[in-house]
Amino acid sequence: MAKFEKANSVGEWLDQRLNLTAFNKVMMTEYWIPKDINFLWAMGVLLATTFGILIISGIFLMMYYKPDIHLAFDSVNYTIMQEVKFGWLFRHMHAVAASVVFLIIYIHMFTGIYYGSYKQGREMIWISGMLLFMTFSAAGFSGYMLPWGQMSYWAAMVITNLFGGIPFIGDALVVWIRGDFNVADATLTRFFMLHVFLLPVVIMGIIALHFYTLRVPHVNNQDSEELDFDAEAEKYLSGNKKESKVIPFWPVFISKDLAVMGIFFIFYFYLVFFHYDFAMDPVNFDPADNMVTPTHIYPEWYFLWSYEVLRGSIFNVGSLKAGDIGLMAFGFANVIFLLLPFLDRDPKILPAHKRPKFFIWFWILMIDLIALTALGKLPPQGIFTYLGFVAMVSFILLFLSLPLITKSDAKKRGDV
Numbered sequence: 203m204a205k206f207e208k209a210n211s212v213g214e215w216l217d218q219r220l221n222l223t224a225f226n227k228v229m230m231t232e233y234w235i236p237k238d239i240n241f242l243w244a245m246g247v248l249l250a251t252t253f254g255i256l257i258i259s260g261i262f263l264m265m266y267y268k269p270d271i272h273l274a275f276d277s278v279n280y281t282i283m284q285e286v287k288f289g290w291l292f293r294h295m296h297a298v299a300a301s302v303v304f305l306i307i308y309i310h311m312f313t314g315i316y317y318g319s320y321k322q323g324r325e326m327i328w329i330s331g332m333l334l335f336m337t338f339s340a341a342g343f344s345g346y347m348l349p350w351g352q353m354s355y356w357a358a359m360v361i362t363n364l365f366g367g368i369p370f371i372g373d374a375l376v377v378w379i380r381g382d383f384n385v386a387d388a389t390l391t392r393f394f395m396l397h398v399f400l401l402p403v404v405i406m407g408i409i410a411l412h413f414y415t416l417r418v419p420h421v422n423n424q425d426s427e428e429l430d431f432d433a434e435a436e437k438y439l440s441g442n443k444k445e446s447k448v449i450p451f452w453p454v455f456i457s458k459d460l461a462v463m464g465i466f467f468i469f470y471f472y473l474v475f476f477h478y479d480f481a482m483d484p485v486n487f488d489p490a491d492n493m494v495t496p497t498h499i500y501p502e503w504y505f506l507w508s509y510e511v512l513r514g515s516i517f518n519v520g521s522l523k524a525g526d527i528g529l530m531a532f533g534f535a536n537v538i539f540l541l542l543p544f545l546d547r548d549p550k551i552l553p554a555h556k557r558p559k560f561f562i563w564f565w566i567l568m569i570d571l572i573a574l575t576a577l578g579k580l581p582p583q584g585i586f587t588y589l590g591f592v593a594m595v596s597f598i599l600l601f602l603s604l605p606l607i608t609k610s611d612a613k614k615r616g617d618v
């Protein structure tokens with residue numbers, strides 16, 4: 203056993219037992235971050251903060267929410283919104299955070315794509331990030347069901363029905379997921395369990411993994427410069443702070459993060475107090491009714507692009523029905539981002555503005571995703587149907603062409 207001496211303070215006592223000084227160095231004061239990064243690199247910490255807001259506001263909501271199809275709607279819209287002191291505040295904070303978290307996730311993801319932060323040793327950061335995207339999506343979907351309004355019910359119906367398209371096991375799988383032949387009480391209680399327990403626990407585990415995957419390759423920088431972190435850290439520690447290309451996470455880098463967080467909070471609380479309605483669909487203020495289908499069913503804004511990929515297919519091809527093609531395109535859209543590190547054939551990490559063809563690819567992808575999102579909200583009628591088809595086909599072609607485009611950029615530079 204190690205030798206323990208009499209400690210002169212509580213801190214020293216704890217340090218002897220838990221080695222807090224070394225832990226603090228590794229995690230904070232000697233965790234090195236490149237100097238050359240902008241506000242977009244604060245999104246990771248903003249995501250962790252927003253997840254914290256979701257957990258805290260969710261705990262308060264759970265104290266009054268009733269996971270029962272006869273009680274759920276009133277427990278949210280009457281008990282929490284009208285009877286519980288500040289219940290409305292926690293509901294608005296939770297709903298707005300659930301929407302805003304996806305905005306930040308998309309900014310964080312596309313920053314990674316723009317700067318090529320997903321390859322050359324950073325693949326595991328990307329893959330763990332995509333796992334977070336998937337688990338957040340599942341959390342968003344399961345949470346949307348809980349108020350048991352019309353949109354909760356019908357969105358659950360549409361999404362669970364999708365599994366029916368899987369050959370051979372589809373029909374049985376739908377019943378297994380729902381726990382009933384229809385979306386019913388058993389569906390609500392299991393989605394409640396997923397939303398308040400299993401998914402948050404899994405998300406916490408994956409966040410820890412995501413942070414761990416950053417340790418070896420370190421965070422990228424604006425010029426994608428390959429840094430010798432040990433040499434740069436030595437410069438910093440020897441007092442040569444100006445020349446060193448790195449800064450410690452604590453207290454230097456975090457001060458930048460806190461400044462961005464301050465601005466984010468102004469925006470977030472402005473939405474919570476004055477524009478919470480954007481995160482709440484008016485149709486969902488009608489209680490769920492399995493006899494009345496809403497005229498137009500659509501998901502929350504952050505799923506609209508993939509929903510439009512699902513709906514975009516309008517032609518049968520041979521024996522394949524348009525609906526089946528849509529389902530395959532939807533499957534493609536949901537896994538293709540995960541494969542990005544392996545589709546990009548450029549061996550060098552460079553920001554998009556230094557990869558001419560990739561730069562064009564990136565902005566076309568942005569425009570296409572915005573178009574898909576806008577079309578996903580519109581009814582699939584007339585011209586919108588054809589535009590949706592073009593946007594869906596473009597999305598698939600963009601990803602199929604990525605290996606060629608990235609290789610061509612690298613060839614032009616003489617890197618392959």
Ligand code: HEM
Nearest residue numbers: 243245246247249250311314319328331332334335421422
């Ligand atoms: C709750 C979700 C997430 C949290 C808390 C989180 C947190 C972080 C943090 C703190 C960083 C380091 C600083 C920064 O670049 O912001 C980071 C980096 C990164 N994250 Fe995430 N992240 C999340 C989701 C995602 C998602 C969905 C992706 C996309 C697939 C992703 C991909 C990346 C990449 C590629 C980096 C490296 C950036 C670089 O090297 O410059 N993350 N993440």
